[in-house]
Amino acid sequence: MGPAPAGTQLRGAAGEPEVMEPSLEGTGKEEKKKSSKKHTMAGSPMEGLLQPVKLSRAELYKDPTSEELNHLRETESLFHSSLLRLQVEELLKEVKLSEKKKERIDAFLREINQRIMRVPSTPETELVDQSWLPVGVQVPLHQVPYTVKGCFRFLPPAQVTIVGSYLLGTCIRPDINVDVALTMPREILQDKDGLNQRYFRKRALYLAHLAHHLAQDPLFGSVRFSYTNGCHLKPSLLLRPHGKNERLVTVRLHPCPPPDFFRPCRLLPSKNNVRSAWYRGQSPPGDGSAEPPTPHYNTWVLQDTALESHVQLLSTVLGSALGLKDGVALLKVWLRQRELDKGLGGFSGFLVSMLVAFLVSTRKIHTTMSGYQVLRSVLQFLATTDLTSNGISLCLSSDPSLPALADFHRAFPVVFLDISGRLNLCADVTASTYHQVQHEARLSMVLLDSKADDGFQLLLMTPKPMIRAFDHVLHLCPLSRLQAACHRLKLWPELQDHGGDYVSAALGPLTTLLEQGLGSRLHLLAHSRPPISEWGIGQDPPKHRDSGTLTLGLLLRPEGLTSVLELGPEADQPEAADFRQFWGSRSELRRFQDGAIREAVVWEAVSMSQKRLIPYQVVTHLLALHADIPDTCIHYMGGLLDALIQGLKENSSTGEEALAAAVRCYDDLSRLLWGLEGLPLTVSAVQGAHPVLRYTEVFPPTPVRPAYSFHEHLRERASLLPRPDKPCPAYVEPMTVVCHLEGSGQWPQDADAIRRVRAAFQLRLAELLMQQHGLQCRATATHTDVLKDGFVFRIRVAYQREPQVLKETHSPEGMISLRDTPASLRLERDTRQLPLLTSALHGLQQQHPAFSGVARLAKRWVRAQLLGEGFTDESLDLVAAALFLHPEPFTPPSSPQVGFLRFLFLVSTFDWKNNPLIVNLNSELTVEEQVEIRRGFLAARTQLPVMVIITPQDRKSSIWTQDGPSPQILQQLVVLAAKALPVLEKQLMDPREPGDIRTVFRPPLDMYDVLIRLSPRHIPRHRQAVDSPAASFCRGLLSEPGPSSLMPVLGYDPPQLYVAQLREAFGDLALFFYDQHGGEVIGVLWKPTSFQPQPFKASSTKGRMMVSQGGELVMVPNVEAILEDFAILGEGLVQAVEARSERWTV
Amino acid sequence: MVARRRKRAARDSREEIPSPPGYSAIPIKFSEKQQACHYLYVREHRVREGITSSWPQKRTLFILNVPPYCTEECLSRLLSPCGPVRSVELQEKPDLAESPKEPKSKFFHPKPVPGFQVAYVVFQKPSGVSAALALKGPLLVSTESYPMKSGIQKWISDYTDSVLDPEALRAEVDSFMEAYDKRIAEEEAKAKEEDGVPDEEGWVKVTRRGRRPVLPRTEAASLRVLEREKRKRARKELLNFYAWQHRETKMEHLAQLRKKFEEDKQRIELMRAQRKFRPY
Structure with missing residues (x-):
């Protein structure tokens, strides 16, 4: 009996205590794991809920042992707090390799060593003659140009050494990599092998032969090629064990030259080792100019020679210092969460280890420091030093033959020299990657200094994928266009240097170009690094263009976004030519108001949303002009979601302007109220209390001009009425304004009498506004509706002392005490807290122009999922505000898109059960107060609503979530957000088929037991639907302003009336779900x-x-x-009632 | 399942409709078109002895489960065949404690959205009640001669009703305030008369309006006084003066740290259970 338990999260007994189900996070898989593990929490009735700690007196006040005192002291000096210490310890436990696995890996490595030594040698052949290579294996290198001098033969390596993080004990799970260096015997190499990629050809052939033999061995589960750090000239061989151990470890084989084979002076950044004659098949230009230097090529050769010296350095520094190793592991996690460590030119774990070694050598880090302190020091160093202008070096010798740092700065954007003083460790790191690292380090330092309670979580546990970290993202695709771009930008020397890798050759110049063009609009430009691909040994190595797309992330500067003008130099200045050259045809001479005649570029943008997309215009213009990349190759993800909050019948604005117009009208009205003559008491304050007045109404109001013929008239009350024979008239929601009157001894002290006096004021207000300003008004006992310039305002007169009067209760002894009553709380909320919140959020919008867009998208999404009625407007606005006030680890969003993604992320990951969402409006709460609030929250958890939002004005009770959502509704929202986020991110990150961006806005309907279909004729907001209908009914509005003096139909929305009626009649039998923005269906779930x-x-x-x-x-x-009642109560509105009786039985 | 239920319903209509003990069931439908009925459960209104009820004994019919589209006029019309109806009152729940009802102002108490309600129907004669108990039904709420508004029609008429006459409101407010002012004036006059005059036992009542005003008798005021006393006492105390005080402060600090540590451990335990330490 009862509904079949076909799983919907919404089900659940209504009478359960107000505690959310334990499955708050994640998937069923995790559930299973959790229950299989034995935890102390399991089995307790309040699982997953923090309880206030109760310790007995004896336990609290027993004599401390010296061990305990030591521990406490250490915690205080080495870590921030005991919580942080515990968290760091837990994290390290999670990422570090266990001893048992280490043993298995060691055994595997020994096996590999033996097998490599047993690979047979081959006779000597010319490099160009590769017929000796067995079938089924391809050389893992693009041999362009193919002809090259030299001979090759295979001999087993002279030495096999393990290098890298595995040896140091700083490698982190998952993806354990063990780097093995194979020293090639001297006989393989000849003089001048450093020239013209000969060394790299031999290296590749060496691997190819090895791969062929190792692939036949049953020990290995997979034998594949990959590029070392993404460098296209340096393949490496990946070996994975066979069977169930396959994911245990990846062993990478790197061939390297015998020590001292290359003469270091030939590999300085200023030397050339790839001859133009060979590479381009032509002799160098006859004017006798020197060959271009090949710094990157030289570095890649040098890297191979320095593998062992690096590992030696690191093992002496990190050797016995546990804290340093922990610190390196933490830094690796930090980098990985920010996607900074992968790909060519990534800020890899190796670089960080070297950085730690550098800081140890300069005594910024001491070996006794804890992992947390190491993390902090490195971040501090990164945040405050600029390696692009002041390089650092690990080299201590003062040998005059060593090149100067300045030489390196000429060749590389970022400079960090190793112990030899000749190798730049940051050779492949682009300036933008480095700036991104610096930016992240700065943000992290701010976070660490802010003493936030969840700093650890935000710093090390929150992933920052590009799409969620940057305001706008653009994809360049297909990448083959970059080859043409390289030629256009005249990057031939760079191509020669990079061995033909046009993606990395073009990256630097392109980012510089865009950074210059975006100028003051841009805070930070970041680029994705091509991912490191793997391929089977029988396949050709992937081409440069196969790395998919190049993704650029733009972090915008909101204050720079408001300008449509790019001001250039005065026309007669010499820089004017540069400016003209840079901007091309967009640059024009303009005369400005101060009389100056200047070059300038003007972008076409009228509305806020268009201004936000000026970077798109800049990027397409510059790329087409300078790099020959047409706009069909640029896929700009920045304004795709704007369509969902665009007003009806317009697509140039996302409504900020319409909201501002309404706010201006409200300002005018409040001035009229202030200056009103003839009121018995003067107006002491006028405050807005409606979403429009804090810029968060999803669809901003437009001035109404009702057509009289469309309505019934009620002449004596000057009002229009809906007509039964016409479609429902347009929906006009009055905007609430609270009008406080000054205090006076004349106010009665009795609740009923106060209400009567207020009603008298409402009448008087209507009269005066009509007489003095000719505004159409309609007064009722609780409010006065005013029609001004097509907007309708609902003025509510308030008296400050009224809530107090409602609270007063007389005890039998005659003592007057104040007790909250439902009526007093409601009144306080509507007349005190709501205006305060509205003005605070209005202020937030002035600071962060993207707030309106984010809050409206978020609200739109929640309502489109039919869950809008469970959440008050204000609670969703506050969640959106939290994204701006507490953006850590991100920066405040500057585009609705990124804000909405973060909203979904916040909703799906926030632990509502154990944490209040503190929204520190105007930064009124101090850190201590927040700690106090959290403590109070834990103590009172069971009495509080499931979703608790704390603001400085509301520190205890979370008024905006008092009446909802219920645990089931919140749970449903969490589940939906968790599903929507990956779908949307995938759409935005995939340039080829962004698909239908509205997918995540369409609600799942299959979970409902009954669907009530409504007739669009009586849905006044039908056009606001997510999938806007092609045609809808006329709603009786004129396009031209008419002689409007009658009050339009206010707040008449049949679907809402219907849902309210259903809830009243059947609220204890079923739940009703409806999207107020043009929903055509009501979902019903039986309880x-x-x-x-x-x-x-x-x-x-x-x-x-x-x-x-x-x-x-x-x-x-x-x-x-x-079911028949559903149809009767909604007669005229209901089209069909679809009962899915298979879902339930009685 | 539904089909089976329909069969059962059909059988029920031929035989006795099940009803709770003491009640009889009357089927009720909105109109001819509907297939299924709701059931009104009716009985004679009775109260236990000693409780006075505003509804006359014997002549009042108590009805449960009145559907939302059924109004007072409609019930009166449906039951009038049983005998002349004097009054019908619809309520959200059965009322137990009795209180005389004042007619509520339509300006200050807007009509609530109706759900399922209960009704008290007072007949002219006791025979009406017994006739009603024997009703077979099904009753029809909306017929051709008496159509009942629902859906769009009803909302439009509700909207029209909600546009009220401001003049009537003004008149009501004025008459209320007149009565209120009169009452206050009377009370004040009485208080003034009693001021300083001892009652028969010799007690004098002290009021706010007396010649020498006293502290208002509110909770807040008394709390304020207590707080002030406490602060005064705290100022006199010496901190960390004696050795034992010093020792105790230290111990207190340690206890705080211990407590914090325990709390943190608990949080870690919970986070581990939620697998919060898996960075990716």
């Missing part, structure tokens, strides 16, 4: 508990009937009659 047969009770007969069951008389819901 399982009310389908249980119950004994007769006079108070709960609503909608039920008596049946005899097994000789007993019980009450069950009268479902058939109720």
Whole structure:
């Protein structure tokens, strides 16, 4: 009996305590794991909920042992707090390799060593003659140009050494990599092998031969090629064990030259080792200019020679210092969460280890420091030093033959020299990658200094994928266009240097170009690094263009976005030519108001949303002009979601302007109210209390001009009425304004009398506004509606002392005490807290122009999922505000898109059960107060609503979530957000088929038991639907301003009236879900508990009937009659009632 | 399942409709078109002895489960065949404690959205009640001669009703305030008369309006006084003066740290259970 338990998260007994189900996070898989593990928490009734700690007196005040004192002291000096220490320890436990696995890996490595030594040698052949290579293996290198001098033969390596993080014990899970260096015997190499990629050809052939033999060995599960750090000239061989150990470890084989084979002076950054004659097949230009230097090529050769010296350095520094190793592991996690460590030119774990070694050598880090302190020091160093202008070096010798740092700065954007003083460790790191690292380090330092309670979580546990970290993202695709770009930008020497890798050759110049063009609009430009691909040994190595797309992330500067003008130099200045050359045809001479005649570029943008997209215009213009990349190759993800908050019939604005117009009108009205003459008491304050007045109404109001013929008239009240024979008129929601009157001894001290006096004021206000300003007004006992310039405002008169009067209760002894009553709380909320919140959020919008867009998208999404009624407007606005006030680890969003993604992320990951969401409006709460609030929250958790939002004005009770959502609704929202986020991110990150961006806005309907379809004729906001209808009904609005003096129909929305009626009549039998923005369907879910047969009770007969069951008389819901009631109550509105009776039985 | 239920319903209509003990069931439908019925459960209104009820004994019919589209006029019309109806009152729940009802102002108490309600129907004669108990039904709420508004029609008429006459409101406010002012004036006059005059036992009542005003008797005021006393006492105390005080402060600090540590451990335990330490 009762509904079948076909799983929907919404089900659950209504009478359960207000604690969310334990499955708050994640998937069923995790669930299983959790239950299989034995935890102390398991089995307790309040699972997953923090309880206030209770320690007995004896335990608290027992004598401390010296060990305990030591531990406490250490915590205080080495870590921030005991919580942070515990968290760091837990994290390290999670990422570090266990001893047991280490043993298995060691055994595997020994096996590999033996097998490599047993690979047979081959006779000597010319490099160009590769016929000796067995079938089924391809050389893992693009041999362009193919002809090259030299001979090759395979001999087993002279030495096999393990290098890298595995040896140091700083490698982190998952993806354990062990780097093995194979020293090639001297006989393989000849003089001048450093020239013209000969060394790299031999290296590749060496690997190819090895790969062929190792692939036949059953020990290995997979033998594949990859590029070392993404460098296209340096393949490496990946070996993975066979069977269930396959994911245990990846061993990478790197061939390297015998020590001292290359003469270091030939590999300085200023030397050339790739001859133009060979590379381009032409002799150098006859004018005798020197060959271009090949710094990157030289570095890649040098890297191979320095593998062992690096590992030696690191093992002496990190050797016995546990804290340093922990610190390196933490830094690796930090980098990985920010996607900084992968790909060519990434800020890899190796670089960080070297940086730690550098800081140890300069005594900025001491070997006794804890992992947390190491993390902090390195971040501090990164945040405050600029390696692009002041390089650093690990080299201590003062040998005059060593090149100067300046030489390196000429060749590389970022400089960090190793111990030899000749190798730049940061050779492949681009300036933008480095700036991104610096930016992240700065943000992290701010976070660490802010003493935030969840700093650890934000710093090390929150992933920062590009799409969620940057305001706008653009994809360049296909990458083959970059080859043409390289030629256009005249980057031939760079191509020669990079061995033909046009993506990395073009990256630097392109980012510089865009950075210069975006100028003051840009905060930070970051680029994705091509991912490191793997391929089977029988396949050709992937081409440069196969790395998919190049993604650029733009972090915008909101203050720079408002300008449509790019001001250039005065026309007669010499820089004017540069400016003209840079901007091309967009640059024009303009005369400005101060009389100056200047070069300038003007972008076309009228509305806020268009201004936000000026970077798109800049990028397409510059790329087409300078790099020959047409706009069909640029996929700009920045304004795709704007369509969802665009007003009706317009697509140039996302509504910020319309909201501002409404706010201006409100300002005018408040001035009129201030200056009103003839009121018995003067107006002391006028405050807005409506979403429009804090810029968060999803669809901003437009001035109404009703057509009289479309309505009934009620002449004596100057009002229009809806007509039954016409479609429902346009929906006009009055904007609430609270008008406080000054205090006076004349106010009565009795609740009923105060209400009467207020009503008298409402009448008087209407009269005066009509007489003095000619505004159409309509007064009722609680409010006065005013029609001004097509906007309708609802003025509510308030008296400050009224909530207090409502609270007063007289005790029998005659003592007057103040007790909150429902009426007083409601009144306080509407007349005090709501205006305060509205003005605070209005202020937030002035600071962060993207707030409006984010809050509206978020609200739109929640409502489109039919969950809008569970959440108050204000609670969702506050969640959106939290994204701006507490953006860590990100920066405040500057585009609605990124803000919305973060909203989904916040909703799906926030632990509502154990944390209040503190929204520190105007930074009124101090850190200590926040700690106090958290403590109070834990103590009172069971009395608080499931979703707790704290603001400085509301520190205890979370008024905006008092009446909802219920645990089930919140749970449903969490699940939906967790599903929507990856879908949307995938769409935005995939340039080829962005697909239908509205997918995540369409609600799942299959979970509902009954669907009530509504007729669009009576849905006044039908056009606001997510999938806007092609045609809808006329709503009786004129396009031209008419002689408007009659009050339009206010707040008349049949679907809402219908849902309210359904809730009132059947609220204890079913839940009703509806999207107020043009939804055509109402979803109904039966409550399982009310389908249980119950004994007769006079108070709960609503909608039920008596049946005899097994000789007993019980009450069950009268479902058939109720389904017919659905149609009766909504006569004219309801099109069909679809009962999916297979889902439930009675 | 639904089909089976329909069969059962059909059988029920031929035989006795099950009803709770003491009640009889009357089927009720919106109109001819509907297939299924709701059931009104009716009985004679009775109260236990000693409780006075505003509804006359014997002549009042108590009805449960009145559907939301059924109004007072409609019930009166449906039950009038049983005998002349004097009054009908619809309520959200059965009322137990009795209080005389004042007619509520339509300006200050807007009509609530109706759900399923209960009704008290007072007949002219006791025979009406017994006739009603024997009703077979099904009753029809909306018929051709008496159509009932629902859906769009009803919302439009509700909207029209909600546009009220401001003049009537003004008149009501004025008459209320007049009565209120009169009452206050009377009370004040009485208080003034009693001021300083001892009652028969010799007690004098002190009021706010007396010649020498006293502290208002509110909770807040008394709390304020207590707080002030406490602060005064705290100022006199010496901190960390004696050795034992010093020792105790240190111990207190340690206890705080211990407590914090325990709390943190608990949080870590919980986070581990939620697998919060998996960075990716």
